[in-house]
Amino acid sequence: MPQDSSISSSLTFDRPLIVLGGGFVDEALLKTLAARSYPVVAADGAAHVALAAGVPLVAIIGDMDSYDPDPDLSADTQIVEVAEQATTDFEKCLYRTSAPLYICLGMMGKRFDHSLAALHAAQKYGVEKNLILMDQTDVIAVVSGAVEFSVPVGTRVSVYPLAPTQMEYSYGLEYPLNGLTLAQGELIGTSNCANKNQVKIVQDKTAPKPFLLILPNEYLDALIEIETHHVSATSI
Template sequence: MTVQDTSVPAADAPIVVSQGPLAIVGGGAVDAALLVELAERGVTLVGADGGGDAIGDAGLTPAAIIGDLDSLQDRAGWAQRTRVIHIPEQVTTDFQKALYSTQAPVTLALGMTGKRLDHTLAALSAVLQFAPSRKLLLVDEVDVALAVVGPIRFTAGPRERVSIHPLLPIRFEQSTGLFYPMDGLTLEPGGLIGTSNEGTGGVVEIIPADDTPWLLILGKERLWDLMAL
């Protein structure tokens, strides 16, 4: 069992530093074809404990495997092929361990959702903690969720689904390009949320009142667009 804590241990220095995009892979639902595409595009792959096996199942070798290693199969075999970094502390999840042990301009998280609801909720908690300090995207079978701090501007097609999800209570000053405007709305978990909004076609701009992290959720086909923002 992992006991959650608001404090996150920090490594003296990142163990894995990527100059380009990095993908942290967990043991949830993972699209093997997407992993192959990421590797072909030069994205660094890191396994969060059992996520190393998901990378191996796709025929790939991660740059490192990080975690408490209670789920990794054949730890000794992996140690002969890549860096296996054992972090035994039980204050954080393996996703958090991988986050505080890595550094990259853009970080994707795959296999952090699906299969187990508690893992999905833990992933959202980790995103909330790390969003102010790094660009994070959660990727599942259908969607990609970008953790946003502050305003954002992007394009969306007519009637394209654009979901805005609050991680904490957050007020939005204004928006343009959305079928349901966000002007003056306060969203919060357990209250009003912004799922299943739609683009009107063209530029979408969303401006919150402060720097509280929130999620912008688009279809998975928009992954590379969101990475470029």
């Protein structure tokens, strides 16, 4: 199998990329997404999750401290060993690849420190890359600027700031975000809910910062639509 230890090269994809981590992974969902012809990359030892599910891997990326060579691995799978220890294997997957959208499974759940590290990566790369993370309950889009989406009335909608951020307005939420400054340790927007079918959330345009838009995980396709066709919400 090909091996690449060069830190400068990057794998480029023209479609959404699935990135696997060692946390909770819904195997049925993984197979469904792979059936859409989305390529799959594993962060180090998470390769064994894909192999157990019979899902082919385009690449394994990481410092290779938790991947054990497996005879079932395809010869076409690229091994990208990155020795530096300043970043997590998830970060290595992000900076060694380029894709229009990242659907990240197994970055949340099981170990809380790994979940925190995933949020660190979301803040670090959330402006330059379109990121979606999933666990067994929620789907999380890392967004900035303005977003608009449709969900049934009563759907749980959470907004969580990765950095202090000024919200311009919201529409369709039970508890409006109009004019609020959201910041961890001060004011957050979790456990809100939709009171209209159409929801809009708009940040102050002068300094948009990445924030988490969190929905129940059955709305994955809605967040894929947001991330792949990101259109600013118009003022109401």
